[in-house]
Amino acid sequence: MSEFGERFSEALARLPDYLGQHVIVSVTALALGLAISLPLAVVATRHARLRWPLLAFASIIQTIPGLALLALFYPLLLGISALTEAAFGTGFSALGFLPSVLALTLYSMLPVLRNTITGIEGIDPAVKAASLGVGMTPRQSLFIVELPLALPVIMAGIRTAAVWVIGTATLSTPVGQTSLGNYIFAGLQTQNWVSVLFGCVAAALLAIVVDQLLALMESGIALRRRVRTAVGALGILLVLAAALVPGWSRPTAAYVVGAKTFTEQYILASLMQQRLQANGLSAARRDGLGSTVIFNALASGDIDVYVDYSGTIWANHMRRTDAQPREVVLEEMGAWLKKERGIALLGPLGFENAYALAMRRDRAEQLGIRTIADLVRHAPQLAIGGDYEFFDRPEWAALRDAYGLNFRRQRQMDSTFMYSAVANGEVDVISAFSSDGRIARFDLVTLTDPKQALPPYDAVLLLAPRRADDKALRDALMPLVGKIDVELMRETNLRADRDEDKETPAQAARWLWKQIGAQ
Amino acid sequence: MSAAPPVIEFNNIIKRFGAGRPGESGVLALDRISLSVPVGEFLVVVGPSGSGKTTLLRLINRLSEPSEGHVLFEGEDVRALDPILLRRRIGYVFQGVGLFPHMTVAENVAITPRLLGWPKDKRETRVDTLLELVRLSPADYRNRLPRELSGGERQRVGVARAIAAEPHVVLMDEPFGALDPLTRDAVGQDYRRLHDKLGLTTVMITHDMLEAVLLADRIAVMHQGLIIEEGTPHELMSAARTDYVRDLMQMPRTQAARLKGLMEGGAP
Structure with a gap:
């Protein structure tokens, strides 16, 4: 099979899950x-004073970028969940479905409000009289x-809202809601353009189909053709059923493995999932989670296991700014996680994925920079x-202050x-990740850090509080601890990142396991 | 006039618009109007736009409320009556017709009976009777939408809708204003026959004096919120007290004379 065909069929295999989740959250x-x-709009036509604040509110919501709106709901719900936990003894999952639905609900409001108000106000005064x-x-x-009489205008608003919601739902992936956006986010990170396109086209097709079915219903109602209305409604139900039925028959997994938004994380999550399955444990995935989201998701038990990096926890969660040796950081972090969050540190994998300043080898040699x-x-x-995030992170501040670095220009990408970008000379230095396979491929050098301003970034396996003493889980993942050195991780990452003979994260994970087993 | 109490009675009505804010007295739309309409009368209220005639009409079925004074309907103060139930007891023919564009002719005609909860078969029979009354063949017209009708047909449906729930009183707000002269005359004469046949009491508003003279039992002339004269067409034609009404009443006669002259002059 061609490489394209392979990636396409791989994407197709995930469609029932992704599409089903996408439809559930959108609908x-x-x-x-x-x-x-609808009721708000009707009330606004009866009380003119409410109209302006209502439309202004909905318009402001619309100007917030979709990704930001979704991300804002996560900490908000987390706070509310903590409150209900304290008050009633039961919290709820602030990850995934709930923040996505709430943000998308707000997003759907403006076109419906505006069109309903316009539709009702636009009726001939003689008819109203x-x-x-x-x-x-x-x-x-x-x-x-x-x-x-306002129905055609209202339906037009509903159609706009449907298209917006279906499109924006692709952005719910980073807050932990599986959607067609998983294709796009994972594909962008691993440069799998087939996956990216597949996600875009699938979301677009879904939006078009739903829009056209709603249009059919609308014209059926307007022309008083019952059959046409029924066909449209039936079509919508069929889309729902087609998207949802495969999801119902799927068993729910016992364990959930989380992954952040880059190649190494997808590979390691695949590896953990494969190990769990090899040990007879069912495992599902939550991919593409943001850095803070994933940590909180583990602490609250929405996911059971993931790989984080010691420096991230040191700086972002422990709020430490001092530089300490690798072993000290690991030890203090383990104790802190246990005490503060109940999270168990299973162990370090053996490599670091640290921030490292990297340059083209020839350029570094030419300037005499080591x-x-x-x-x-x-x-x-x-x-x-x-x-x-780099320039907003404490590591950058520490580095800049420790050495007195002052660049001509900073670019975020x-x-x-x-x-x-650094290989093409668009920038001279980058904040590389030390385990990234592209350091070797583009012949970059990483600059040493004599003042140890950058904290160590050991990859560590973390378990959710309720899984801290789960023997089956520990036994399945223990063989990974201490077995992956930085060269091996770089090579594995490169297999999924390179353009020629690109492997999927799952294939790369299987190759990685073979190397670990051969040791 | 008969000894029966008037169907509609206005007592010292004042209506101001835009009043209420401190320091503003508002526009005086009706200035101490007193008027009564006996059973069976066809009253036409004539006046230029802005004279207050539409406001006066809207007070009867409480689409508007007076600032001062009382409106009595069949002897009861309308303020004591539920406005929704009151409106269902009174037929109303609207300026610009106001048929519901998404409903068929039959659905439009049957709307008030439907609101009153008449059973479906009784409504169906009623629609056919009404369409016959306004000279529209039920078979041809029942299922048409308003946009498939001519202006005259629409107003006939409007009349049928107004009398559907068998009201004793019909209010008409410049009902035939938008029709061409031929249709206008035909629909007007047909309605006058219905008025007599069904024993209705009708209050109609128009700015067309000729229409008023041809249809009315009695005419009230309004000007700037006042009823400046009232009487039978004959009384007003022969003995108007004010110059304004005299000029107004002169118009049909002048037109008729001019027409006659034209006919004779044009004959071989």
């Missing part, structure tokens, strides 16, 4: 959005005259590229494109 949000917006004059109550006037200290003199003439 729930849309239904909730309609249930809220007649509805009162023949003796209708305001309620009868609404249901017998105003809503039926350490970060050597860089300081040249920095004012050089441009540095970093991923989206997607970590996927960082390596080719």
